[in-house]
Amino acid sequence: EAGVAQSPRYKIIEKRQSVAFWCNPISGHATLYWYQQILGQGPKLLIQFQNNGVVDDSQLPKDRFSAERLKGVDSTLKIQPAKLEDSAVYLCASSLAPGLGSYNEQFFGPGTRLTVL
Amino acid sequence: AQKITQTQPGMFVQEKEAVTLDCTYDTSDQSYGLFWYKQPSSGEMIFLIYQGSYDEQNATEGRYSLNFQKARKSANLVISASQLGDSAMYFCAMRDNTGGFKTIFGAGTRLFVKA
Numbered sequence: 001e002a003g004v005a006q007s008p009r010y011k012i013i014e015k016r017q018s019v020a021f022w023c024n025p026i027s028g029h030a031t032l033y034w035y036q037q038i039l040g041q042g043p044k045l046l047i048q049f050q051n052n053g054v055v056d057d058s059q060l061p062k063d064r065f066s067a068e069r070l071k072g073v074d075s076t077l078k079i080q081p082a083k084l085e086d087s088a089v090y091l092c093a094s095s096l097a098p099g100l101g102s103y104n105e106q107f108f109g110p111g112t113r114l115t116v117l
Numbered sequence: 118a119q120k121i122t123q124t125q126p127g128m129f130v131q132e133k134e135a136v137t138l139d140c141t142y143d144t145s146d147q148s149y150g151l152f153w154y155k156q157p158s159s160g161e162m163i164f165l166i167y168q169g170s171y172d173e174q175n176a177t178e179g180r181y182s183l184n185f186q187k188a189r190k191s192a193n194l195v196i197s198a199s200q201l202g203d204s205a206m207y208f209c210a211m212r213d214n215t216g217g218f219k220t221i222f223g224a225g226t227r228l229f230v231k232a
Contacts, residue, residue, distance in 0.1 A: 033220075042121075042208050042222030043162070055217035089160060098218040100150040102167035106220065111160050 002026065004109035006092050012115045018080035021112045025073070025094030031055075032069055033106060034077050035091040043091055049075065050098060079114075087116045119144050121211050123223035130199045131231050137184070138194040138226045140209030146170075149213035151192040152220070153183065156206040165207075168192055196228075204230045 005024040013019050025032050030051050035043035046065065047057040051072035060067070064083070069075040079086055093106040120143040130136035142151065153165040168176045168183045176183045184193040196203055206227050212220040 040224075042210075042224050045219055045221070048217060048219065050217070056219050091162065093162070100148060100169060100212060100218065102150075102169075104218075105152065105164045105167060106162075107164070108154075108162035113160075 004092055004094055004107055006090075006109035006112055008112055009110060010113050010115075012117065013082055015084055015116050016081040018078065019082055019114065020076050020078045021090050021092075021114075023075045023077070023092030023109060025075075025092070026107055029094035029096055029107075030072070031095045031098045031104075032075050033093040033095075034067055034075070035093065037089045037091055037111070039088070046077070048098070055098065082114075082116045084116050087114055089113050119211060119213060119215055119219070119221045121209055121221055121223035123209055123226050125226045126224075127227045127229065129229045129231060130196075132201060133198055135195060135197045136199055136228065138196070138207050138209075138228065140192045140194065140223060142190050142192060142209070142211045144211065144213045144215075146213035146215065149211055151183070151185070152210040152212070153181070153192075153194045154208045154210060154222075155203075156208060156225070158205070162208070166194070199230045201230050201232060204228060 032049045034046045037043045048055040049069040067077045089111040091111045092109045095106045122141045149170045151168045155163045166178045182195045206225045209223040
């Protein structure tokens with residue numbers, strides 16, 4: 001079974017530029033998550049999709065971040081314009097469903113390391 | 118409000134010994150789940166073990182066990198017979214019914230296994 005795919009793995013941009021990240025979840029997983037992990041911290045949920053609908057985006061800085069999951073499969077996360085404090089690893093994860101139980105564990109992709117100069 | 122606390126920024130353990138990584142949590146929900154993940158230096162997050170709030174027995178998965186003390190709201194991870202490959206960051210996470218089963222993570226504990 002293929003895991004969660006993310007691209008690119010690394011990205012370096014200047015502040016005020018835009019950047020986009022792509023995620024392809026595990027086949028059949030209805031729930032998709034985007035996390036931001038700043039160096040030395042735990043992952044912070046940015047947005048959670050159930051199929052192609054948004055379940056939670058309370059911590060997404062909507063003035064600069066946007067995300068979509070068209071057709072309920074793969075997803076893109078965009079930052080425009082980027083700030084220095086956006087430097088982080090962006091993790092995508094997927095699960096069968098959003099509920100409790102170990103069968104709803106999240107499977108993570110390898111992440112995209114973003115550096116904003 | 119949901120909260121996860123990991124008070125140990127770093128821990129050292131001798132190879133082949135056991136180590137306990139601490140995690141306390143706070144939630145007003147009666148139904149919730151607790152997860153532990155391992156993050157090696159390569160960056161991927163690896164699921165280790167899960168404990169549901171209504172599970173009567175402590176979860177175990179191979180060398181990993183979860184010491185769940187519900188009244189104290191603690192969910193400590195115990196790694197037995199530590200191996201050099203266990204050196205990594207370890208994150209405790211909780212999911213409850215808040216906001217569509219949102220998962221929150223602690224700050225993590227970095228484990229160093231000494232030969």
